[in-house]
Amino acid sequence: MPARPMSGVRVVEVAQFTYVPVSGAVLADWGADVIKVEHAVSGDAQRGLRNLGGSESMGGFAPLMEHPNRSKRGIGLSLEKPEALDVLYDIVRNSDVFVTNFLPDARTRLKIDVEHIRAINPNIIYVRGSAxxxxxxxxxxxxYDSPSFWCRGGSAFGATPPSMNAALNQPGPAWGDTIGGMNIAGGIAAALFAREKTGEPSIVDVSLLASGAWANALAVDVALNGGPIMGGTEPRTASPGNPLTGMYATADGRFINLCMLQPGRYWADFCDHIDRRDLVKDPQYATAEQLMRNWEPAAQIIADALGRETLAFWIEKFETLEGQWGAVQNALEVGNDVQLRANGYIATVVDNDGVERELLTSPVQFDETPAAPGRAPQFAEHTDEILKEIGADEGRIIDLKIAGAVT
Structure with missing residues (x-):
């Protein structure tokens, strides 16, 4: 296997929940050695959340922890104790990146803000993930991502049709957290590149609000420059002017999205695939201009045709379709998508009980090599290992444990 681009990079992560830890998981997918620091007693607060496919339902394997913490090493430190802070500083001395989502007051109180960490390692890249x-x-x-990324960042408004007497929730758990964490990982990669070129370390900042706004950047740009404020649209079969765009229902109550932005180019091939070759010679649809002018009856014909068969039928039928389309899939269908699996984006991970599990990998691959993540660390699993790496002997390790500084 070729060397991954972050091999040799050490990241210290003092963070919890999902948003910032996801960045460490991505960097670990890319080869970095990521040391996850949790409180020596209470650990990452997310370990206490068991209502989302947690350890009670999966025999100790909790996707809620595995998703943002895969492949990391874990140490438990009570940073409010001077002895634990000394350990953290010893780790920082030989690290490339320090990443945290602690709030400003907590960073100051625990002496892990920029000035504290840079006093120990002036060359370290300091990363803050904020709301x-x-x-x-x-x-x-x-x-959290629901109020900061999804709602305040514009997605809830942009996704909700006017007729709904409510606002839509995020499509799934950690939606904005995962996207925001990917943004942080990209920022860290750029900062490492810049340090290599200039010798200067960066302070990297990424917020959930800015990530959410960036996801809606085009709509924001239009609004700021005098254009319309784009809200959600009502469910409809086709977009006005183009019958080969929009959502179409199938016989089993599922949906297919057509997105052929050049309808004239794809019309004949599409008609062949719905067994309506007669439409190609119909004068209403003979040219792209006529097709776009008569989009409403064309859309009804398409709706009637797609509504006669199931989603599975059309997935098979459309394998040779030239134009762009996609099935509306649920989470399990996404996990079993043939293209994701063919490209190595579903990885097998052996959990702490020796059971093979599956995780979706981060979306960037290098040298055509899929990521090969390991499981997330158990609580403070690598404490002794990491302490020995920074030169602690058995006596110091014992003293640290007696003092309650480490797990």
Whole structure:
């Protein structure tokens, strides 16, 4: 297997929940040695959440922890104790990146803010993942992806049709956290590149709000420049002017999205695939202009045709379709998508009980090589191993445990 691009990079992560830890999981997919620091007693607060495919339902394997913490090593440190802080600083001395989502007051109190970490390692890249950014009147506030990314960032408004007497929730758990974490990983990669070129380490900032706004950047740009405020649209079969775009229902109540932005180019081939070759010579649809002018009756014909067969039928039938389309899939169908699996984006991971599990990998591959993640660490699993790496002998390890500084 070729060397992964982050091999040799050490990342220290003082963070919990999903948003910032996802960045460490991505970097670990890319080959980095990521050391996850948890509180020596309470651990990552997310370990206490068991209502989302947690350890009770999966025999100790909790996707809620595995998703953001795969392939990391774990150490338990009570950073409020001077002895534990000394251990953290010893790890920092030989690390490339320090990443945290602790709030400003906590960073100052625990002596892990920029000035503290840079005093130990002036060359380290310091990374802050926040809810709302590090400046402005709300810089000290925390948050989660649902209010900060999805709602405040514009996605809830943009996804909700006007007729709904409510706002749509995120499509799934950790939606904004996962996207935001990927943004952090990209920022870290750029900062490592810049340090290699210039010798100067960066301070990297990424917020959930900015990530959510970036996901809606085109709509924001249009609105800021005098265009319409784009809200959600009502469910419809086709987009006005183009019958080969939009959502179409199948006989079993499922949906197919057509997205052929050049309808004239794809019309004949599409008609062949729905067994309506007669439509190609119909004068209403003989040219692209006529097809777009008569989009409503064309859309009804397509709706009637697709509505006569099941989604599975059309997935097989459309394997040779030239135009662009996609089935509306649920999470399990996504996990079993033939293209994801053919390209190595579903990895097998052996859990702590020796059971083979599957995880979706991060989307970037290098040298045509799929990521090969390991499981997430058990609570503080590598404490002794990491302590020995920083030169602690058995006596110091015992003293640290007696003092309650380490797990």
């Amino acid at each position: 709302l950014g590090v400046r402005g009147p709300e810089a000290g506030k925390g948050g």
